[in-house]
Amino acid sequence: MSKMLRDHIEAVSPLTDEEFDYVFSYFKAKKLKKHAYLIQAGDTVQYEYFVVKGCLRAFNIDEKTGKEFIYQFGVEDWWMTDREAFFKGERATINISCLEDCQLLGITLADRDKLGKELWKYEHFLQVKANLGYTSLLKRLQIMISGNARERYEQFVRQYPHLLNRIPKTYIASYLGVSRETLSRLYHI
Amino acid sequence: MSKMLRDHIEAVSPLTDEEFDYVFSYFKAKKLKKHAYLIQAGDTVQYEYFVVKGCLRAFNIDEKTGKEFIYQFGVEDWWMTDREAFFKGERATINISCLEDCQLLGITLADRDKLGKELWKYEHFLQVKANLGYTSLLKRLQIMISGNARERYEQFVRQYPHLLNRIPKTYIASYLGVSRETLSRLYHI
DNA sequence: TTGATTTATTGACAAATGTCACATCAGATA
DNA sequence: TATCTGATGTGACATTTGTCAATAAATCAA
Numbered sequence: 001m002s003k004m005l006r007d008h009i010e011a012v013s014p015l016t017d018e019e020f021d022y023v024f025s026y027f028k029a030k031k032l033k034k035h036a037y038l039i040q041a042g043d044t045v046q047y048e049y050f051v052v053k054g055c056l057r058a059f060n061i062d063e064k065t066g067k068e069f070i071y072q073f074g075v076e077d078w079w080m081t082d083r084e085a086f087f088k089g090e091r092a093t094i095n096i097s098c099l100e101d102c103q104l105l106g107i108t109l110a111d112r113d114k115l116g117k118e119l120w121k122y123e124h125f126l127q128v129k130a131n132l133g134y135t136s137l138l139k140r141l142q143i144m145i146s147g148n149a150r151e152r153y154e155q156f157v158r159q160y161p162h163l164l165n166r167i168p169k170t171y172i173a174s175y176l177g178v179s180r181e182t183l184s185r186l187y188h189i
Numbered sequence: 190m191s192k193m194l195r196d197h198i199e200a201v202s203p204l205t206d207e208e209f210d211y212v213f214s215y216f217k218a219k220k221l222k223k224h225a226y227l228i229q230a231g232d233t234v235q236y237e238y239f240v241v242k243g244c245l246r247a248f249n250i251d252e253k254t255g256k257e258f259i260y261q262f263g264v265e266d267w268w269m270t271d272r273e274a275f276f277k278g279e280r281a282t283i284n285i286s287c288l289e290d291c292q293l294l295g296i297t298l299a300d301r302d303k304l305g306k307e308l309w310k311y312e313h314f315l316q317v318k319a320n321l322g323y324t325s326l327l328k329r330l331q332i333m334i335s336g337n338a339r340e341r342y343e344q345f346v347r348q349y350p351h352l353l354n355r356i357p358k359t360y361i362a363s364y365l366g367v368s369r370e371t372l373s374r375l376y377h378i
Numbered sequence: 379t380t381g382a383t384t385t386a387t388t389g390a391c392a393a394a395t396g397t398c399a400c401a402t403c404a405g406a407t408a
Numbered sequence: 409t410a411t412c413t414g415a416t417g418t419g420a421c422a423t424t425t426g427t428c429a430a431t432a433a434a435t436c437a438a
Contacts, residue, residue: 060331060335062335067335069331069334069335071327071330071331071334083320083323083324083327084324084327084328087320087324116313116316117309120306120309120312123309123312123313123316124305124312126316126320127305127312127315127316127319130316130319130320130322130323131272131276131315131319133319133323134272134319134322134323134326135272135273135276137323137326137327137330138260138272138273138326139273140330141260141326141329141330141333142249142258142260144330144333144334144366145258145260145333145366146249146251146256146258146366148424148425149424149425168384168385168386169385169386170384170385170386177333177334177335178425178426179425179426179427180385180386180387181386181387181388181425181426181427181428182424182425182426184386184387184388185387185388185425337394337395338394338395357414357415357416358415358416359414359415359416367395367396368395368396368397369415369416369417370395370396370397370398370416370417370418371394371395371396373416373417373418374395374417374418
């Protein structure tokens with residue numbers, strides 16, 4: 001459990017045993033069952049979570065239509081939270097729920113900042129991670145702007161082949177911004 | 190010119206005069222005329238650029254259709270580059286060109302890293318900026334997934350009222366992922 | 379197993395958006 | 409001024425995608 005987080009951080013910033021133990025001491029384990037909510041719109045967001053095991057979806061709900069739009073899946077080695085609410089200390093505007101039983105490691109904003117101040121390597125890790133996150137989100141946006149339903153789906157298959165049979169098609173459709181029915185028709189015609 | 194950059198950095202990390210002068214010494218001024226390219230697909234990407242004055246568009250070109258898709262505008266106080274190519278030392282996959290005459294300040298990856306290592310405040314600035322960039326990109330993605338053409342346009346008007354009369358509608362349409370004609374019809378019906 | 383529930387597929391039709399063609403307008407420039 | 413050029417608006421029609429409804433298939437719990 002701690003090894004996953006250590007490998008994850010050290011892919012960017014190698015740490016000594018002491019440094020990692022210190023970092024790890026600020027994380028708090030959390031377990032959730034399938035269907036449980038990690039964050040609900042309206043909650044205060046105290047933690048950001050590293051996914052040790054399981055699969056989650058982050059989504060928002062259109063106020064008028066009640067429709068759900070998934071903007072992110074989280075599996076092992078990903079971070080999940082309502083980032084904006086987490087950073088600004090505001091209420092969550094989005095929801096995160098579990099598609100499987102989940103094991104998570106949470107850290108508060110205060111502790112995150114503290115670690116960054118005390119340990120340049122950790123601040124650096126946060127910086128690099130945020131920039132990697134930005135570039136991968138940008139790729140997703142580019143596909144969403146320029147690709148039609150089929151191109152988006154094919155890109156998803158290429159990028160996340162291991163999620164294809166792990167996540168229900170309904171949710172993949174929502175993630176791709178197309179209707180369940182349209183997605184269903186793509187791989188037959 | 191240096192004041193703009195200083196204010197921009199100090200909104201996150203206040204610096205002493207000496208510190209800022211040192212930071213600033215690593216930036217290189219660049220001027221470009223309207224229509225000029227800052228980055229073309231295939232270029233190596235040595236710099237990331239802070240926009241002191243002017244307006245640019247970052248876009249990619251669909252290989253099959255030749256169509257352009259704008260994924261970002263850059264005006265005063267924004268950063269522009271092909272981030273992925275910049276970080277990984279790869280060739281650019283996107284293009285950035287000037288919609289107006291532009292004044293920029295560029296910094297190389299090596300110097301950026303050097304500043305971050307020598308000055309925690311600068312590393313912190315990069316970390317916070319990247320996270321802010323991530324959250325604002327995410328908001329854009331959410332609108333792209335869940336909103337129709339009109340909702341995307343209205344959101345753009347709310348968020349960037351000052352860009353509405355500064356940037357040709359053709360480009361705004363491309364940014365919103367709709368055709369010029371569809372956009373044109375939105376505000377009349 | 380059995381029944382209940384969720385998930386996936388398919389047809390018919392409606393709505394949104396794209397494409398093409400052409401007209402108009404504004405600003406730049408010789 | 410006259411003439412470009414690029415930007416914008418609009419009609420007609422094609423294409424894509426969404427919506428609704430019905431059914432089938434898969435999964436889960438008792």
